Amino acid sequence: MNQPHLYDVAIIGGGAAGLSAALTLGRARRSVVVLDAGQPRNAPAAGAHNLLGNEGIAPLDLLARGRDEARSYGARIVSATVTGASGSAAEGFTLTTQPLPAAEATPTTIRARRVVLASGAVDTLPQIEGLAERWGRDVIHCPYCHGHEVRDQRLAVLATGPMWLHQAKLIRQWTDDVTVLLDTQDAPCDEDRATLESRGVRIIAGRVEQILTADDRLTGVRVAGHAAPLPLDAVLVGTRLRIDSALVDGLGIATEQNPMGTFVPVDIQKATNVPGVFAAGNVTNPGSMVASAMADGVMAGALVNMNLIDEEFARTAQAAQTVVTASAEPA
Ligand SMILES: Cc1cc2nc3c(=O)[nH]c(=O)nc-3n(C[C@H](O)[C@H](O)[C@H](O)COP(=O)(O)OP(=O)(O)OC[C@H]3O[C@@H](n4cnc5c(N)ncnc54)[C@H](O)[C@@H]3O)c2cc1C
Secondary structure, eight states: OOOOOEEEEEEEOOSHHHHHHHHHHHHTTOOEEEEEOSOOTTTTSSOBOSOTTSTTBOHHHHHHHHHHHHHHTTOEEEEEEEEEEEEETTTEEEEEEEEOTTSOOOOSEEEEEEEEEOOOOEEEOOOOBTHHHHBTTTEESOHHHHGGGGTTSOEEEEOOSTTHHHHHHHHTTTOSOEEEEOBTSOOOOHHHHHHHHTTTOEEEOBOEEEEEEETTEEEEEEETTOSSOEEOSEEEEOOEEEOOHHHHHHHTOOOEEETTEEEOOOOTTSBOSSTTEEEOGGGTOTTOOHHHHHHHHHHHHHHHHHHHHHHHHHHHHHHHHHHHHHHHSOO
């Protein structure tokens, strides 16, 4: 049976990190395939901010440009979900792919000498009626991504974990109208309460029951034990990030946890604990933004290329040594 083509590098995920790695590897004359399920984390947002040269660009427009740029250097981009991964640097890696509906016909198996995991992370949202529908619009997670767009408005911090105190202090930079909704979290100690109240931050106890909307805008929240809804313009919420466990388990990649979620630790070479598997972007850092995911991807691409170059020189040097040894032997 014919073996599928062996790419130099397969990149799992075609977001900011994966496409940046593909661009770098394409320019380094590597054969590279990007396998992308097409759901970047910031897709619900109107614009990607803090992005010099592309400030405010629609997230999917940015990636469409990135795909074109990577393709112009020979990268192949396949719309597919990687559902399984196995192999090693010595034997090559095998990725099982599920083509997306209406996408180009693709083989279900991809082989590559190296893998870059750039599959991002998924936000786990609190289960509150009406919240998911507003995610990335006026239910937001990051003041740097959305704070300027909601400046001077009525904001609430929905406390979901120990980071809520930090979030309440942070968002106060963008507006002087901040309310903390404690929901399931404990009330703060007297000192923390006094610190927040010293800059006008209010604290409300009680379960948040519903996010209220009108005319496609968030208008407030309903809190248990409070007769009237609290009028608001936006809600800041801490999410927990999870990563695709089928991929990390299949390849034996180690993961770690921090208060923001699960991630894949990498060393300074962007290498995971599995030889031949590199990682970049949100999958390695829950706090990563678009620009840092791009920088990660470029570095991962360059370092994978060097890793392959080292292997190629080692192979030719060994072959040359074998020839020298053989010709030096008496006939
Ligand atoms: C609502 C929101 C708004 C944001 N706004 C900003 C902003 O304004 N500025 C900013 O700098 N940052 C912003 N961010 C953060 C930004 O989204 C991330 O930093 C960025 O998307 C990380 O890029 P990435 O390439 O690592 O992951 P992603 O962009 O998430 O890309 C990962 C890709 O991998 C694919 N994938 C996942 N699993 C598989 C698989 N098994 N097989 C194939 N493909 C797979 C996904 O479908 C996706 O296309 C925002 C985040 C959110 C949630």
